[in-house]
Amino acid sequence: MRTYFSLALAMVMLVLGACAAVQPGRSMGREIDDFNASTRLKASMLRAEGYALNGVGVEITEGVVLLSGHAPRPEDRIYAECLAWSVHSVRQVSNQIEVGGRRGFVQASRDAWITQQLRARLASDRNVRSLNFNIETRSGVVHLLGYARSPEERDRAATHASLIEGVKRVIVLARASGDGLDLPARGARQADACSRVAQEPDSGKSQN
Numbered sequence: 001m002r003t004y005f006s007l008a009l010a011m012v013m014l015v016l017g018a019c020a021a022v023q024p025g026r027s028m029g030r031e032i033d034d035f036n037a038s039t040r041l042k043a044s045m046l047r048a049e050g051y052a053l054n055g056v057g058v059e060i061t062e063g064v065v066l067l068s069g070h071a072p073r074p075e076d077r078i079y080a081e082c083l084a085w086s087v088h089s090v091r092q093v094s095n096q097i098e099v100g101g102r103r104g105f106v107q108a109s110r111d112a113w114i115t116q117q118l119r120a121r122l123a124s125d126r127n128v129r130s131l132n133f134n135i136e137t138r139s140g141v142v143h144l145l146g147y148a149r150s151p152e153e154r155d156r157a158a159t160h161a162s163l164i165e166g167v168k169r170v171i172v173l174a175r176a177s178g179d180g181l182d183l184p185a186r187g188a189r190q191a192d193a194c195s196r197v198a199q200e201p202d203s204g205k206s207q208n
Contacts, residue, residue, distance in 0.1 A: 030062065030063075033089040034060045034063065037060050037063070037065075037087045037088070037090060038058055040087050041058055041060070041065070041087050042058055044083045045058070051075070051076050051079045052072050052073070052076050053071065053079070053080055055069045055071060055072075055102065056076075057069040057136075059134060059136055059143075059145060062091075062147055062174075063089055064145055064174075065084045065090055065092065065093045066094050066096065066143055066173060067080050067084060067095045068096045068143070069097055069138075070098045070103075071098075073099065074099055075197055077095065077097040078095075080095070081093055081193045082190060082196075084193075085193050088186075092173070093189070094143070094171065094173055096141070096171070098138070098139070103138070103139060107139060110140070110166055111138060111140070113166075114137045114140070115135050115137045115142075117164050118135055118160060118161050121160040121163075121164070122157055122160060125156065127152075127153060128156050128157055129149065132147045132148065132149075133145070134146045135161075139168070140166055140167060141167075141170075142161045142164075142167055142169070142170045143171045143173060144158060144161065144171070144172050144173060146174045146175075147175055147176075147177075148177065150177055153176070154176045157172075157174070158170050158172050
């Protein structure tokens with residue numbers, strides 16, 4: 001019985017240690033909140049009648065929402081932001097949705113190459129824990145999400161991105177240890193975004 005208990009305890013400690021090694025500073029509760037927020041937002045976008053949001057990408061890390069991809073009209077772009085602010089646990093929304101058509105194959109390939117290059121750079125830097133960063137590249141613009149162990153680590157990751165050929169801009173959305181965790185006045189942000197949707201002349205009209 002004692003042997004069984006010891007083995008069970010060792011397995012629990014091993015699992016906990018592995019989780020801590022992969023995402024230091026990232027709580028299990030925060031990861032669950034991000035997953036649930038992403039699920040709710042995507043479901044809301046699928047149910048949005050009169051708006052074309054099927055080309056919008058959603059990434060949520062540490063309560064930070066990145067909206068990317070494309071939408072046919074300005075009101076579609078704004079409505080996606082309105083929906084994002086309606087989700088609990090969201091502390092920031094970066095709306096990078098492009099109005100117009102999809103990226104061409106050449107640009108999409110360049111973006112994928114930039115992302116691969118940055119992942120390789122971060123993985124080779126001993127002062128950066130690459131697993132804690134999410135990378136999204138759209139039209140040469142790199143978005144860094146995730147959790148950094150210090151502001152200096154976050155700056156190093158951003159510097160790596162800026163040195164890659166073809167990168168036009170780096171948008172840093174990653175949270176660093178020591179950053180404030182107070183949530184913004186989400187209701188006010190939501191009201192502002194949703195009011196801007198109502199101001200669009202063709203708001204809510206279905207796409208043909």
